[in-house]
Amino acid sequence: MSAATALLAEDEPILRERLATMLARAWPGLEIVAQARHGREAVELFEQHQPQVAFLDVHMPGLNGIEAARAIGSRAAIVFVTAFDKYAVEAFARGAIDYLLKPVEEERLAETVQRLQARLAGGSAAPSLEDTLERLAARLGQPAAPRLRWIRASVGDTVRLIPVDQVAYLKADHKYTLVVWQGGEGVIRTSIKELSDQLDPEHFARIHRSAIVNLAQVASFVHGNDAGEIQLHGRPERLPVSRSFVHLFQRM
Template identity: 55%
Template sequence: MKPASALIADDEPLLRERLRSHLAALWPALTVIGDARNGAEALELFELHQPDIVFLDIRMPGINGIATARALARRAQLVFVTAYDQYALQAFEQGAIDYLVKPVDPARLADTVQRLQRQLAAPLRPGQGLEDGLDHVLEQLASRLGQRAAPPAWLQWIKASVGSSVRLIPVEQVRYLRAEEKYTLVAWDEGEALIRKSIKELGEELDPARFVQTHRSVIVNLAYVSVVTRGINETAELHLRGSADTLPVSRSYLHHFRQM
């Protein structure tokens, strides 16, 4: 089994350092790939490194821990780190997500480490263990903490290979996406790249208020559309600002641009 890796997300620097130190003592083989101060940083680091475990503070500025957990969508083992009392912690009774109470007690953390090691050594079948009832627990936790149950966070970055490096492209810099056989071409402010993700998958992950499909093979960032030229047979052509690029609009998607 490959060495396990983890990400720590908390807006308190001292807590991040103490948790890292305790983990180093309790689980020397664990690699902590980085620290995040908020949910946005946590999601960026997760997409870049794909750690096995994420330690998440519930209350963080911007994207909170609950919304971050939803965005991770069961792709990692989750451990919430919380300062809340037992009333709030009742949401964890199902065991779908582990938790630690601030300040972190090394003995309690040792129990969590053992549980995580067991989970990683014997991969779970769908619907068991830490993943069981995740959505329900997040709903309960949000309710008990007086927060609205956050919807899944839209995609914030697209990971792409550019030359010999891997780039995290902020979605706000993406001009358009175009299907290219088994790949999708991502055109953004600094260039182009091919990724192994379909237009359909990307369309489900992008904020529909910012990105719309114009053709079965094209998605455009509305912020970059400068001119819409109507064509024949209920079609159109999009002209993008700061570029000579044009994109087709088929009749099935023309309704997105009738008011432009």
């Protein structure tokens, strides 16, 4: 039986290499026959190699992942790789396209691999994507939601209004989220996941399932075996960075 084949399309080299490494562990029998840096190259390489699976980043220069998927159609199993839940959940709910959320986690990738293997083993054709891709394209064209600029945090019996650019980090703490800023710390009821969706990804990053850090507050990153930790400017604590998020600091 010949090996299953795949195309990876991701414009960030570090993320592309990381996904390739994770796939090698999760699916040793998969042969990655091509890697694309943008949507147009993804379509060209697909036509050249005709892989059975295409992993497509939603946001790529030139043709985006949705446009590339439209060009590929039902000739391959499509897996979107995205940082945006609203696109991924819409596709997955329809059962037409699988998805991986960035940063890709081993457990979630294993589930996707199992579904892909079952589909390929059964010889079933990929479902029609046209309707789903139309909905995703429409959503992709919607203006982005406004970013969070202030956080209302409880400090004892007082409610403080904190500008987000003063926040050092946020950390899940049971039913609450701890907000640590330049002048102190407080708690809010908003979850880490909700905050991650509302904060500007250019300035804030998840470093763990339960923590978000202001990148401007990061003084240094220390590599560990598989993960690491960061030191913040003017603060004694070190914050652990889990394996899934280490790629954010690879260039430090």
